[in-house]
Amino acid sequence: MIQPTIRVLIAKPGLDGHDRGAKVIARALRDAGMEVIYTGLRQTPEMIAEAALQEDVHVVGLSILSGAHMALVPRVVELLRAQGQGQVHLFVGGIIPDEDLPKLKALGVEDIFGPGASTQTIAARVRQVAEGRAQSPGP
Amino acid sequence: MSDHAELAQAVREGQRLALARLLSLIENEQPQGEAALTELYPLTGRAYIVGVTGAPGTGKSSLVNELAKTLRAKIYPGLHASRPPAVAIVAVDPTSPFSGGAILGDRIRMRDLAGDAGVFVRSMASRGSLGGLAHTTSSVADALDAAGFEVILIETVGAGQAEVDIARHAHTTLVIESPGMGDDIQAIKAGILEIADLLVVNKADLPGAENAVRVLRAALDLAGNTGGAEARWQVPILQAVATTGQGVPTLVEALLRHREYLQASGLWRERGQQCAAAALEARLRDRLAERWHAAQPDGRYREILARIVRRELSPAAAVQEMLEDEPAPEAAKRHLAARAGARR
Numbered sequence: 293m294i295q296p297t298i299r300v301l302i303a304k305p306g307l308d309g310h311d312r313g314a315k316v317i318a319r320a321l322r323d324a325g326m327e328v329i330y331t332g333l334r335q336t337p338e339m340i341a342e343a344a345l346q347e348d349v350h351v352v353g354l355s356i357l358s359g360a361h362m363a364l365v366p367r368v369v370e371l372l373r374a375q376g377q378g379q380v381h382l383f384v385g386g387i388i389p390d391e392d393l394p395k396l397k398a399l400g401v402e403d404i405f406g407p408g409a410s411t412q413t414i415a416a417r418v419r420q421v422a423e424g425r426a427q428s429p430g431p
Numbered sequence: 432m433s434d435h436a437e438l439a440q441a442v443r444e445g446q447r448l449a450l451a452r453l454l455s456l457i458e459n460e461q462p463q464g465e466a467a468l469t470e471l472y473p474l475t476g477r478a479y480i481v482g483v484t485g486a487p488g489t490g491k492s493s494l495v496n497e498l499a500k501t502l503r504a505k506i507y508p509g510l511h512a513s514r515p516p517a518v519a520i521v522a523v524d525p526t527s528p529f530s531g532g533a534i535l536g537d538r539i540r541m542r543d544l545a546g547d548a549g550v551f552v553r554s555m556a557s558r559g560s561l562g563g564l565a566h567t568t569s570s571v572a573d574a575l576d577a578a579g580f581e582v583i584l585i586e587t588v589g590a591g592q593a594e595v596d597i598a599r600h601a602h603t604t605l606v607i608e609s610p611g612m613g614d615d616i617q618a619i620k621a622g623i624l625e626i627a628d629l630l631v632v633n634k635a636d637l638p639g640a641e642n643a644v645r646v647l648r649a650a651l652d653l654a655g656n657t658g659g660a661e662a663r664w665q666v667p668i669l670q671a672v673a674t675t676g677q678g679v680p681t682l683v684e685a686l687l688r689h690r691e692y693l694q695a696s697g698l699w700r701e702r703g704q705q706c707a708a709a710a711l712e713a714r715l716r717d718r719l720a721e722r723w724h725a726a727q728p729d730g731r732y733r734e735i736l737a738r739i740v741r742r743e744l745s746p747a748a749a750v751q752e753m754l755e756d757e758p759a760p761e762a763a764k765r766h767l768a769a770r771a772g773a774r775r
Contacts, residue, residue, distance in 0.1 A: 297459070322527060325531040327533045328534050338545070348454065
């Protein structure tokens, strides 16, 4: 039996139109052997949760540069839990003020990556977290 | 009840998370997924499966998005009597041959479909398969069929000339072209045009669309417009602009006409049989190879491979030797004798 390939959803919630970071991450995770579903700009939390469900991903990465993370992230967490996907690992990337880091972690976000984080570090961290779950797959 | 029976039951009841899990299990070729699909198999064979293929950048995802929207907008009595048909989309994108990873970006064009409980979109990576689909795409389509989707749209990877597997897995194959994609010699080469039941010139608002239609029409006329050796179906050449939806209702009508034609002519059953044969064949080949590998003594495969690399053994003689356990020179001699015999 083959080891399940890690599936990651990279999404840009909210209204900022800067997706270069999201694309760089998508590409880096692809190069690390993962299947990356990229959904494009201006996604609502509902759209993100729906895509995470249909694609049955292990990991959701949210790229937020607008400052609206404290509105968007809790909503995504809530929707994932409500649809039975509480086990999906959540990462956040973007411009996040230091004082919000513990709040996001308390919501269940695995890690937060700001500007300058190396793509290797991110890919390694995503793999480590996802494989903790990938060892016990299935409903 | 066992795990797979529970999963199959949940899929039958329309639980979307269970369906998503089942699709993952099938994609990863896990025994639990195969067992659940076996339970569900009697429910398959009802969906109308449409393949959408074409070169990269011709607008496959955008057109699939518009097709799904149009199908969801009203009742089509042929598909479901009292409500718009439920539509599933399987979108395949290529896997990197170097890292094994993939970027699955077809959903970017399908954002209009979000929030519609009658639509289910699943992205798949081709995972090393070369025919434009993933190896498990037809099983994924079976699962969606069993889950009650009346229409399944399968979007292939951006196809060149030879990625024609979709024709063996769909009832209707829609080939998308766009203006400026090549001259009339491209159009008469074998391959992707031959599998078209419907041809669509997308981006018909761009200059050159009329010309593209003319070239395609000429190519079909040259071929006698036989539509894959099925003489009574005239392959229509339609124009569409996927970004605005222009021409898409006409396209849906043409799809449904083709479906009626298949059913009236008996080809519906015949194509179903072809799909089943293709699935059986592929599975059998995989299992035999797997079983053979498992039965080999350690290192034999590598040893034979090394002899081929040193040019001591041809691949044909190697296979003979591996399957019959006879020494290669004998096998090679017999092979040559048989070929000489055949030529005479």
